[in-house]
Amino acid sequence: MVLIAGGTYSSSSAELYNPSSGTFTATDSLITACPKPTATLLESGWVLIAQCAELYNPATGTFSATGGLLYPYPRINFTSTRLNNGMVLIAGGETDYGDSVSNAQLYQVPEIEDLSPASGRTGTSVTITGTHFGTTQGTSTVTFNGVSTTPTNWTDTGIAVTVPTAATTGNVVVTVSGTASNGSSFTVLTAPGITSLSPSWGTAGTHVTITGTNFGTTGTVTFNGTTATTTSWSDTEITATVPDGAMPGNGSFVVTALGVASDGANFTVFSGPTIISANTATFTMGAGGSFAVRAAGYPTPIFIEAGTLPVGVTFDALSGVLSGVPAEGTVGTYSITFTAHNGVDPDATQSFSLSVQPEILRSYSFRQAITIDHTKAPNTDQVNFPVLISDTYPSLATLANGGNVYQRERLRHHIHFRSQRYEPALI
Numbered sequence: 001m002v003l004i005a006g007g008t009y010s011s012s013s014a015e016l017y018n019p020s021s022g023t024f025t026a027t028d029s030l031i032t033a034c035p036k037p038t039a040t041l042l043e044s045g046w047v048l049i050a051q052c053a054e055l056y057n058p059a060t061g062t063f064s065a066t067g068g069l070l071y072p073y074p075r076i077n078f079t080s081t082r083l084n085n086g087m088v089l090i091a092g093g094e095t096d097y098g099d100s101v102s103n104a105q106l107y108q109v110p111e112i113e114d115l116s117p118a119s120g121r122t123g124t125s126v127t128i129t130g131t132h133f134g135t136t137q138g139t140s141t142v143t144f145n146g147v148s149t150t151p152t153n154w155t156d157t158g159i160a161v162t163v164p165t166a167a168t169t170g171n172v173v174v175t176v177s178g179t180a181s182n183g184s185s186f187t188v189l190t191a192p193g194i195t196s197l198s199p200s201w202g203t204a205g206t207h208v209t210i211t212g213t214n215f216g217t218t219g220t221v222t223f224n225g226t227t228a229t230t231t232s233w234s235d236t237e238i239t240a241t242v243p244d245g246a247m248p249g250n251g252s253f254v255v256t257a258l259g260v261a262s263d264g265a266n267f268t269v270f271s272g273p274t275i276i277s278a279n280t281a282t283f284t285m286g287a288g289g290s291f292a293v294r295a296a297g298y299p300t301p302i303f304i305e306a307g308t309l310p311v312g313v314t315f316d317a318l319s320g321v322l323s324g325v326p327a328e329g330t331v332g333t334y335s336i337t338f339t340a341h342n343g344v345d346p347d348a349t350q351s352f353s354l355s356v357q358p359e360i361l362r363s364y365s366f367r368q369a370i371t372i373d374h375t376k377a378p379n380t381d382q383v384n385f386p387v388l389i390s391d392t393y394p395s396l397a398t399l400a401n402g403g404n405v406y407q408r409e410r411l412r413h414h415i416h417f418r419s420q421r422y423e424p425a426l427i
Contacts, residue, residue, distance in 0.1 A: 006034030038080035044180030119187035145170025219257035248298030273297035273340035295340035307336035
C-alpha cells in the first residue's frame with residue numbers, strides 16, 4: 001500500500017493506493033493541512049509526515065501528533081531519510097519565504113537495546129533498556145506482542161514492567177508519543193500446572209505420579225525444596241520419589257520446566273510408629289502411680305494394650321498413660337504388650353513389665369513409762385488390771401496396739417508400748 005497525504009496549505013486529506021488492484025481508497029485525514037509533505041516509513045511500520053509532525057498508523061488508519069521540526073519552521077522541500085539506527089534525518093529545504101535551509105535534524109525514535117529477562121511466565125518482572133523513551137511515561141505505552149502492560153518505573157533509558165496476563169510470545173514495543181520503537185523478542189513461558197498427585201501421602205521413598213500440563217520433556221521436581229529423583233517424564237505426567245530424609249508432616253511438590261516453576265501441590269509425609277519410652281515401671285500397692293508410654297511417628301500413634309493389669313490400674317489408649325492405685329493383694333509382676341498404630345506399616349510393639357511392690361510402712365519405735373497409783377485402780381488385779389487411758393493416750397487404748405502392763409516394783413506398775421503405724425502415736 002502507498003500513502004498519499006496532504007500537498008497544499010489547505011489540503012489535509014489522505015488516500016491509500018493498492019498496487020495489486022490499482023485502486024485508491026480514502027483513509028483518515030491529517031490533523032492539519034500539510035504543504036509539500038515528506039513521508040518516511042519507520043521501522044515500526046508507521047509513517048512519519050515530518051512537515052506537519054504527524055505519524056500514520058497503518059493498523060488503525062489514523063494520524064497522531066508527534067514532536068515537531070526545530071527552527072526554522074515551517075520548512076518545505078527537505079529530505080527525510082530513515083537511517084539504519086531507526087532515526088530519521090531531516091536535511092536541507094527552504095522556508096516558506098524561499099530562503100534556503102542548510103541545517104539538519106534527527107527525528108529520534110525510541111530504541112530497545114535489551115530485555116532482561118528475555119523470557120518468562122506472565123507476571124514476570126522485565127527491565128527494558130534502551131534510549132529515547134522520554135523522562136516520564138505520559139501517553140507512551142509498552143506492549144507484549146500487542147498486549148499492553150502497566151509500567152512500574154519509567155526513565156529515558158529504562159522501563160520496568162510485568163508480563164501481562166494475556167501476553168503471548170512476540171515483540172516488546174515501546175511507543176513514545178505515537179512513535180513505536182523497534183521490536184525486541186520476548187518468549188512467554190507457560191507455567192507447568194499440577195492437577196493431581198497419586199498417592200497424595202506416603203513415606204520417604206514413596207513413588208508419586210504427578211499429573212498436569214506443560215511439563216515439557218525435561219526439568220526438575222522438588223519436594224519442600226529438596227530435589228526429588230524422577231524415573232519418567234512427559235508433558236502431562238511425571239513419576240517422582242519422595243526424597244530420603246523428608247520430614248514428617250505436610251509438604252509440597254513443585255515442577256520446574258524451562259526455568260518456570262509450577263505452584264506447589266500438597267503431599268503429606270507419614271512415618272511409621274516407634275515406641276521410645278522405657279519398657280518397665282514400678283507402682284506401689286495402695287499408692288497412686290502413673291507412667292506414660294510414648295511413641296514417635298506421623299500421624300500421632302494410638303496404643304493398644306494386651307495383658308493383665310493390676311486391679312485399680314487402667315490404660316488410656318489415646319494418651320498412652322498407665323495410671324491408678326493398685327488394690328490390696330496386687331503385689332507382683334505383670335507382663336503387658338503395648339502396640340503403637342498410626343496406619344503406617346508396620347506397627348510398633350513393646351513387651352512391658354509392670355511391678356507392683358508392697359506398701360511402704362513407716363515405723364516408729366518408742367517407749368513410754370506411765371506410773372499409776374494402784375489405789376485408784378477400779379479392781380485388785382495388780383498385774384493386768386484394765387487401765388482406762390484412751391482419753392489421754394488413744395494409741396494405748398487396747399492391748400492390740402501393743403500395750404503391756406506389768407509390775408516392776410512394789411505398788412507401782414509400768415505400761416510399755418510398741419507401735420507400728422502410718423503416723424506416730426502422740427504420747
